Ligand code: HEM
């Protein structure tokens with residue numbers, strides 16, 4: 062005990078005479094702390110980042126869809142990145158409804174043409190609406206040909222989408238998302 | 254209470270040897286002789302019941318994990334295999350699934366007890382807050398566990414709840430995908446949910462340790478909320494409360510056993526017997542019953558972010574309750590004005606649960622043009638918050654409390670208290 066005390070006193074004694082240089086000690090203290098914090102952070106980062114998307118998930122790439130397989134008034138559902146993609150072959154009436162909507166009243170204003178991607182001819186084909194069939198509220202899959210706007214209805218908390226997949230009523234904040242896709246030919250698209 | 258004198262005397266050389274090095278036996282013995290208020294009623298038996306629930310969940314859970322396969326293609330079938338083929342799986346799987354419900358039943362009684370008898374007031378603020386932490390981690394654990402059987406409700410419940418994080422401004426989507434480990438709920442999600450579901454119960458066990466430590470430091474509250482002052486105000490934990498707890502536990506286990514043996518699926522949703530299908534959402538998603546009130550609060554407001562914030566606020570408000578209730582009187586027995594407000598509060602909690610199960614646009618009460626579940630949940634949500642944020646703070650200042658007994662002994666024995674007790 063006594064010995065330990067003496068040892069610790071000698072260690073605390075400054076070398077040579079004179080008082081402890083407080084400023085120097087503060088500097089060493091802060092510098093050591095900073096290095097330790099940096100070290101801890103660089104170890105913590107991999108622990109956190111491992112939870113992100115893995116390379117194979119990121120690489121899960123693209124799918125091709127043959128639009129001609131979808132009949133008028135029909136809808137194809139397929140999975141892309143674990144999410145449903147809707148391909149809706151709209152009827153003339155549905156197209157008219159989508160185009161003639163006064164978007165000023167929509168929570169997320171977008172014209173129907175803005176929600177379509179031009180084909181090889183440079184023209185959009187309003188017959189085929191391609192979108193991610195995920196409700197922008199909490200991610201349920203809306204049911205087709207339902208709701209107050211004859212488009213989609215989300216059963217989870219009651220969001221109504223129109224025939225362009227735009228949100229019109231209910232808790233969802235945004236229109237259903239349009240995935241990145243391109244026309245490979247007049248009837249085949251590549252999503253992703 | 255705080256450092257009640259230890260009366261343990263080691264009897265043998267071996268126990269003396271141990272006592273000088275690691276006094277664990279002494280700790281257990283002191284636990285048994287811990288002075289508890291002599292007037293505790295049956296609402297005080299739920300702490301013991303909860304401890305058993307936790308142990309039961311951990312034991313059955315580890316056993317399930319020996320047979321369960323956390324993979325999207327096999328999880329559903331592996332749970333069915335546990336129920337059909339694994340020896341006693343028919344018993345152990347429902348023990349775990351029903352056990353989660355019983356756990357929540359007990360925790361809700363335990364919490365309402367605390368609310369009624371003012372057990373959150375000084376000096377028990379931290380004890381209460383630790384309890385709120387346990388409740389929060391329990392909710393996370395149950396949510397993660399419910400995902401594991403990979404039925405339709407598992408999948409869509411996980412989708413909706415992780416969607417909450419997507420509502421965070423700016424970083425929401427990245428945060429959500431980081432939690433999921435992909436673009437949507439998938440195998441990566443199931444794997445990590447399993448790992449975390451395994452972990453969190455042990456975190457709960459740790460916090461329970463702190464909770465009990467705090468309890469033994471400040472002492473138990475009691476039905477009249479008057480602090481024990483003399484020796485006659487308390488009784489040793491054993492045998493008085495070990496017996497009382499054991500009796501209550503038996504009744505609780507009887508109810509538990511009824512569900513396990515006769516109604517193992519009554520508390521779950523039948524849609525969870527349909528394997529998860531990412532292309533099809535069930536017509537009517539509902540969470541497990543113990544989350545329904547919060548689900549109703551979430552849906553009470555039409556705005557996504559506001560709904561989530563309100564739902565989290567409903568729990569946060571419990572954490573700050575010790576500073577919201579300004580009354581010095583603990584027990585509602587002596588608060589003639591607050592007491593009826595408390596019962597209305599409980600009533601609205603049940604109404605919220607009912608609303609959470611209903612379809613927002615359906616008519617709940619056919620009065621006038623018809624009161625929809627949505628409107629009803631708005632009213633109930635308003636009361637829920639008003640109770641904590643307006644009623645309790647104001648009543649604490651204006652209410653005139655009834656006269657309280659001078660001591661626990663006096664309240665139990667009345668005028669006989671003068672006679673020497675024991
Ligand atoms: C706080 C304690 C716990 C709670 C509240 C809890 C809750 C749940 C719930 C609600 C389920 C879904 C059951 C169903 O609907 O079929 C579940 C499943 C499961 N839990 Fe737990 N659990 C707890 C502790 C544990 C522990 C410690 C383990 C150990 C690894 C575990 C392993 C499992 C497994 C493997 C499943 C999937 C099998 C099944 O669905 O029955 N649990 N848990």
Ligand code: FES
Pocket residue numbers: 196197198199200201215216217218219220231232233
């Ligand atoms: S997830 Fe579609 S309305 Fe909530």
